[in-house]
Amino acid sequence: MARDLAPEVERLLQFRDPNIRKKAALCSIRIIKKVPDLAENFINPTASLLKEKHHGVLITGIQLCTDLCKISPEALEHFRKKCTEGLVKTLKDVVNSPYAPEYDIAGITDPFLHIRLLRLLRVLGQGDAYASDCMNDILAQVATKTESNKNAGNAILYECVETIMSIEDNGGLRVLAINILGRFLSNRDNNIRYVALNMLTKAIIVDAQAVQRHRTTILECVKDSDASIRKRALELVYLLVNETNVKPLTKELIDYLEVSEQDFKGDLTAKICSIVEKFSPDKIWYIDQMLKVLSQAGNFVKGEVCNALIVVISNAPDLHGYTVRALYRAFQASSEQESLVRVAVWCIGEYGDLLINNTGMLNIEDPLMVTESEAVDVVETAMKRHSSDLTTKSMALIALLKLSSRFPSCSERIREIIIQHKGNFVLELQQRSIEFNSILEKHKDIRSALVERIPVLDEATFSGRKASSVSASPASSLKVPNGTAKPASPLVDLLDLSSDDTPAPSSSTGDFLQDLLGVDLAPSSGPSSTNQATKTGADALLDLLSIGSASVQSSSPGIDIFSLGQDKFPPVTTFDGLASPSSLPAPVAAPILDLLGGLISSPLPPENNGTSPAYPSIVAFESSNLRINFSFSKPPGNPQATEIQATFSNLSQNDYADFIFQAAVPKFLQLHLEPASSNSLPAGGKETVKQTLRVTNSQHGKKSLVMRIRIAYKMNGKDMLEEGQINRFPHGL
Amino acid sequence: MIHFVLLVSRQGKVRLTKWYSPYSQKERTKVIRELTGLILTRGLKLCNFVEWRGYKVVYKRYASLYFCMCIDQDDNELEVLEIIHHYVETLDRYFGSVCELDLIFNFHKAYYILDELLLAGELQEPSKKIVARLIAGQDSLVEAAKEEANSISNIIAQATK
Numbered sequence: 001m002a003r004d005l006a007p008e009v010e011r012l013l014q015f016r017d018p019n020i021r022k023k024a025a026l027c028s029i030r031i032i033k034k035v036p037d038l039a040e041n042f043i044n045p046t047a048s049l050l051k052e053k054h055h056g057v058l059i060t061g062i063q064l065c066t067d068l069c070k071i072s073p074e075a076l077e078h079f080r081k082k083c084t085e086g087l088v089k090t091l092k093d094v095v096n097s098p099y100a101p102e103y104d105i106a107g108i109t110d111p112f113l114h115i116r117l118l119r120l121l122r123v124l125g126q127g128d129a130y131a132s133d134c135m136n137d138i139l140a141q142v143a144t145k146t147e148s149n150k151n152a153g154n155a156i157l158y159e160c161v162e163t164i165m166s167i168e169d170n171g172g173l174r175v176l177a178i179n180i181l182g183r184f185l186s187n188r189d190n191n192i193r194y195v196a197l198n199m200l201t202k203a204i205i206v207d208a209q210a211v212q213r214h215r216t217t218i219l220e221c222v223k224d225s226d227a228s229i230r231k232r233a234l235e236l237v238y239l240l241v242n243e244t245n246v247k248p249l250t251k252e253l254i255d256y257l258e259v260s261e262q263d264f265k266g267d268l269t270a271k272i273c274s275i276v277e278k279f280s281p282d283k284i285w286y287i288d289q290m291l292k293v294l295s296q297a298g299n300f301v302k303g304e305v306c307n308a309l310i311v312v313i314s315n316a317p318d319l320h321g322y323t324v325r326a327l328y329r330a331f332q333a334s335s336e337q338e339s340l341v342r343v344a345v346w347c348i349g350e351y352g353d354l355l356i357n358n359t360g361m362l363n364i365e366d367p368l369m370v371t372e373s374e375a376v377d378v379v380e381t382a383m384k385r386h387s388s389d390l391t392t393k394s395m396a397l398i399a400l401l402k403l404s405s406r407f408p409s410c411s412e413r414i415r416e417i418i419i420q421h422k423g424n425f426v427l428e429l430q431q432r433s434i435e436f437n438s439i440l441e442k443h444k445d446i447r448s449a450l451v452e453r454i455p456v457l458d459e460a461t462f463s464g465r466k467a468s469s470v471s472a473s474p475a476s477s478l479k480v481p482n483g484t485a486k487p488a489s490p491l492v493d494l495l496d497l498s499s500d501d502t503p504a505p506s507s508s509t510g511d512f513l514q515d516l517l518g519v520d521l522a523p524s525s526g527p528s529s530t531n532q533a534t535k536t537g538a539d540a541l542l543d544l545l546s547i548g549s550a551s552v553q554s555s556s557p558g559i560d561i562f563s564l565g566q567d568k569f570p571p572v573t574t575f576d577g578l579a580s581p582s583s584l585p586a587p588v589a590a591p592i593l594d595l596l597g598g599l600i601s602s603p604l605p606p607e608n609n610g611t612s613p614a615y616p617s618i619v620a621f622e623s624s625n626l627r628i629n630f631s632f633s634k635p636p637g638n639p640q641a642t643e644i645q646a647t648f649s650n651l652s653q654n655d656y657a658d659f660i661f662q663a664a665v666p667k668f669l670q671l672h673l674e675p676a677s678s679n680s681l682p683a684g685g686k687e688t689v690k691q692t693l694r695v696t697n698s699q700h701g702k703k704s705l706v707m708r709i710r711i712a713y714k715m716n717g718k719d720m721l722e723e724g725q726i727n728r729f730p731h732g733l
Numbered sequence: 734m735i736h737f738v739l740l741v742s743r744q745g746k747v748r749l750t751k752w753y754s755p756y757s758q759k760e761r762t763k764v765i766r767e768l769t770g771l772i773l774t775r776g777l778k779l780c781n782f783v784e785w786r787g788y789k790v791v792y793k794r795y796a797s798l799y800f801c802m803c804i805d806q807d808d809n810e811l812e813v814l815e816i817i818h819h820y821v822e823t824l825d826r827y828f829g830s831v832c833e834l835d836l837i838f839n840f841h842k843a844y845y846i847l848d849e850l851l852l853a854g855e856l857q858e859p860s861k862k863i864v865a866r867l868i869a870g871q872d873s874l875v876e877a878a879k880e881e882a883n884s885i886s887n888i889i890a891q892a893t894k
Contacts, residue, residue: 019867026852056858105815112819112859115812151818155811162809190780195810251872473813623805 002034006041013045018054025049025060029067032566039072043079050083050090055110057104058090062116069123082122084131087124091117091138095145106150118142118159125167132168138304139164143176148183151191157184158195165203178210185217190226197221197232204239215240219252226494230264238271246279249290257296269293269300277308277420283316288322291340295330298337303391304338310346314454321354323347328355328370331378337386342392345382348375350454353406372407380402380417391683392429397432404440405448415440441718501602599692615730616644621709625652628661628709632730640700644693648681648711656681656713656720664708671707705729736892737764739801740836742885745769746826748798748836749843758820772799782810793817798833820850823861827868845871849881 009031012024013287018537032039046068051060053722065083069076094113105108121139127134142160147153157180164170164177181203184196197218204211218240221233253272260268272293280286290309294301313323327344335341348355352375382388404414418440421433439447476492617631629647650656657680665671674692681689695705707726712719737756740749747765756764771783772792783790785803791813792801800817804810821831823846828835836843849864850857860863 022857026855026857029855030853055860056863059859060855060857102862103821110859111815113857115809119809151811152815155809155815158811159809190778191782191811191814194780194782228780228782373890522744556751 001040002031006031006035006038010041010045013049016057018052018057020700021049021052022054022056022060024075025057025064029064031150032068032071034069039068039075042068043072043075047079047083050086051510053112059116062087062113062120066116066120066123069120076123080128082120084124084134087117087121087135088138091121091142095138095142106152107147108150108156111152114142115159118156118163122163122166125163127168129168132170135163135167136170136173139173140176143173143180148303154184154192154195161199165199165679174207175210178207178213182214182217184212185221190224190229193221193224194226194229194232197229197236201232201236201239204236208240211236212240212245215245215249219249222253223256227264231267234267234271238275241275241279241450243281245280246275246281247285253579254289254292254296257293257664265297266300269297270302272676273301273305277305283312284319284322285717286312286346287316287319287326287730290332291326294337294340294343295334295417296337298341301338301339306343309343313343313347314350320347320351321358324351325354325358325370328375328378335381336387338387338389338392341382341385342395345379345392345396347400348378349395349402352403356407372403372410373413376403376407376410376417378412383417383421390426393426394428394432397429401436401447401450403438405450413439448715461719514699618726618728620646620707621711621724622723622728623651623724625650625656625715625720626711626722630726638696640697642695642705644695645692646691648689648691650681651685652715653683654715655683656715659713660691660711662710662712663693663709665695666706668697668699668703669705669707670694670698704731734805734808735749735816735851736743736803736805736854738851739765739768739799739803740767741769741773741801742833743772743773743797743799748833749840749847751844751847751851753851768801768803772801781814791817795821796833798836816851816856819859819861820847823864826861826865842868 009024009027012020013028014089015021015024028042028046032042041062046061046065049057050065052058052061062515065079069079075733094109094117096108100109103113106110108114114519118139121135125135137162142156143164146156147161148157161177163557164173177200181199185190185200186195200211200214200218215237217235219234221229222237224230224233237249250272253268253275257265257268258270273290276286276289276293280289280730286308294309307419313319316323324347327340327347330340331344352372355370355375356372379396379399383400384394385392388396391586400418401416404411415437418436421429422437424430424433439450615632615634617629619627620630621628627649631645631647631648633643633645635641635643646661648659648661659676659679659681661673661676663673664672674694676691677689679689681687697703697705706728706729709724709726711722714720734753735750736754738749738751738753739747747769750761750765752761768785768790771785772790775783781792783792787806788803789806789808789810790801790803791810792799793814794800798822802813802817804813824831824836824843825844827842828839846864846868851865859891
């Protein structure tokens with residue numbers, strides 16, 4: 001329809017009646033918006049419209065011209081060349097025209113015409129130096145002469161400023177424009193201030209220096225009673241922040257945070273956090289500001305921000321003591337803020353000993369007397385609070401575990417706290433409580449190794465991962481406090497038996513899980529209730545935990561968790577595995593590796609039965625209570641694979657229950673454990689438990705098999721543990 | 734460009750709507766509901782501009798009526814305030830001290846005046862005098878047509894007696 005009617009409308013553009021002409025002009029705008037191709041037809045008629053005397057036709061003609069220029073570049077060129085001077089002259093005439101009662105509004109003749117002309121000049125002058133030059137005089141005149149006590153005048157000034165900022169650079173005019181905006185900012189009328197803030201946000205891209213001068217006024221606007229103005233002002237302040245003014249600005253914003261309204265607090269907090277994160281000159285200032293924000297508005301702080309804070313804290317080892325003491329004080333002052341509680345709980349768990357001993361005092365601090373039980377009180381309060389969410393409670397549980405290791409005197413009390421959650425309806429808490437309880441009860445020896453200080457978390461990795469991570473679930477927020485793994489660094493072959501057996505558990509370059517995976521741990525007891533994650537990475541972790549909580553058993557078959565390609569484990573899925581509801585990833589991992597690294601390799605009497613055809617069976621391990629025999633066979637067709645039949649005999653007078661056999665092999669081997677025939681081993685050595693192991697040797701022919709083993713069982717209700725290393729595999733396996 | 738014009742009373746009753754962009758019937762009701770909720774709850778001292786759905790809505794309160802116009806992001810809000818005032822003054826000139834009652838009972842005239850002022854979302858005529866003259870011209874046409882209709886009905890009535 002537009003195409004059909006276009007010629008008619010075009011004709012009407014030159015009709016004698018001005019009313020028809022102006023309506024035709026506006027109609028043409030619709031047509032060219034609908035059908036941009038027809039724009040060329042309208043260029044010439046429009047040019048003649050621009051010379052009209054009748055204001056109505058003139059205004060509509062100008063509007064048509066503006067839209068034409070926006071839609072069609074040729075039109076823009078045409079009008080720029082031909083009409084710029086004409087338009088400038090028209091504007092001059094209007095500005096200087098005498099009083100005309102018909103068009104007069106608030107003492108200005110036809111402000112609408114002013115505004116439309118200015119807008120068209122803006123479109124024409126943008127990007128073109130010559131056109132911009134033509135306009136400079138008239139723009140200056142409008143900017144200086146227009147009265148701004150009425151809205152009409154202000155509207156014209158606003159449009160003028162917009163035009164000045166958009167056309168080609170002219171220093172004097174720009175200064176003029178920014179001054180006008182400054183005047184607007186101090187105007188009492190809300191509308192004017194709103195408009196000024198709007199303009200300044202655009203102007204800051206062009207000329208940041210000039211806008212900085214008005215910083216104080218803008219700060220005042222942040223505290224305005226009008227919500228829209230506050231929002232605009234806050235965005236503007238955010239754009240204004242740079243390294244030099246970040247400290248005073250942040251101080252102002254945080255002071256205002258105290259008195260601001262609830263619905264504004266969310267925005268304000270988010271902005272303050274990002275300012276602090278981007279521009280903080282030093283760590284101690286960052287931590288201070290974040291603590292203040294958390295105390296004021298912790299409930300509005302997002303999880304990622306807390307995690308970032310924790311990363312920064314861990315990266316500032318000299319500030320650990322200061323941080324944990326400050327957090328303790330803050331917690332005493334205001335413990336309703338969720339995020340504050342979370343960060344405080346984490347820090348107290350990690351650095352509790354620094355808190356007690358007042359280590360690392362900085363000069364500005366007052367000494368703080370905190371006893372161990374007070375520190376435990378803090379964490380207990382966090383746990384008991386109604387409003388603590390799952391993340392906080394989980395972190396509190398693990399903090400308690402850490403504290404029980406750092407403060408042995410409170411161990412019993414901590415255990416009682418943890419036990420209370422054994423029956424919790426939430427799976428996460430129940431699982432943690434049960435596992436930690438069993439660590440506290442049965443595995444005191446490895447406890448301190450388990451909860452060693454977390455090493456420095458790599459900030460760069462963290463921010464890179466944060467940018468690319470998809471899942472932002474609370475579980476993933478747990479990743480960070482519990483220790484993220486680093487990017488792939490040279491894999492340390494922990495079980496490289498030719499080298500020294502002491503891997504650094506907290507190797508700052510080590511990739512924890514990668515190292516873990518280098519150790520093919522294959523416990524025969526499967527994961528317990530933590531079977532939820534199906535990814536193998538998750539299984540890796542779960543099985544790790546089942547090492548620590550041998551009491552939690554199920555009858556599920558032993559699964560081969562590490563039958564992944566050793567070094568092909570992508571970090572992301574690893575982390576997702578970490579994110580599965582299991583705690584104690586890396587810190588557990590490393591110390592366990594430590595454990596295995598520190599395994600005493602008891603001397604194994606190699607007994608060569610010499611009965612099997614190619615490969616004699618050996619006594620893999622023998623102690624006063626237990627003997628393990630290995631017999632070998634090779635499946636046909638695959639020289640790298642070996643099937644080992646392990647036979648366990650009880651050499652003591654007591655029965656063994658909960659019998660678990662675990663084996664670890666170096667990276668070039670792959671191990672697969674079949675389920676054992678039974679979990680209990682009667683005394684006397686007559687009846688045996690059998691278990692099949694399948695080993696694949698990727699270095700078949702070059703390296704022979706080695707294995708470290710660990711056997712755990714209950715004798716007379718006592719937990720027993722035996723460990724050993726098997727070196728004497730027959731060659732050729 | 735102006736996307737639509739909305740006149741709402743303080744109690745939330747819609748007195749006039751004019752749409753310059755395509756909105757389906759359902760969308761219209763939704764928009765009206767949203768905007769009335771947004772604007773009627775705003776305090777007195779706040780500024781007259783609201784951000785809404787990526788557009789700006791400029792509103793002004795005259796007695797018990799809210800005049801709202803929805804514009805694009807890059808339009809001049811202060812100018813639109815002037816346009817609203819221009820409309821109100823034209824109405825005032827036509828009705829003589831216009832009040833909400835006039836608009837309720839003569840809403841068709843209000844629409845005619847708006848149509849002379851705004852077309853396709855743009856300002857058409859900055860002069861109140863010309864608008865008044867045009868509306869007066871329309872009114873006289875209406876009168877003339879009424880006259881004619883009367884006279885024809887007279888003739889028919891007489892003819893069928």
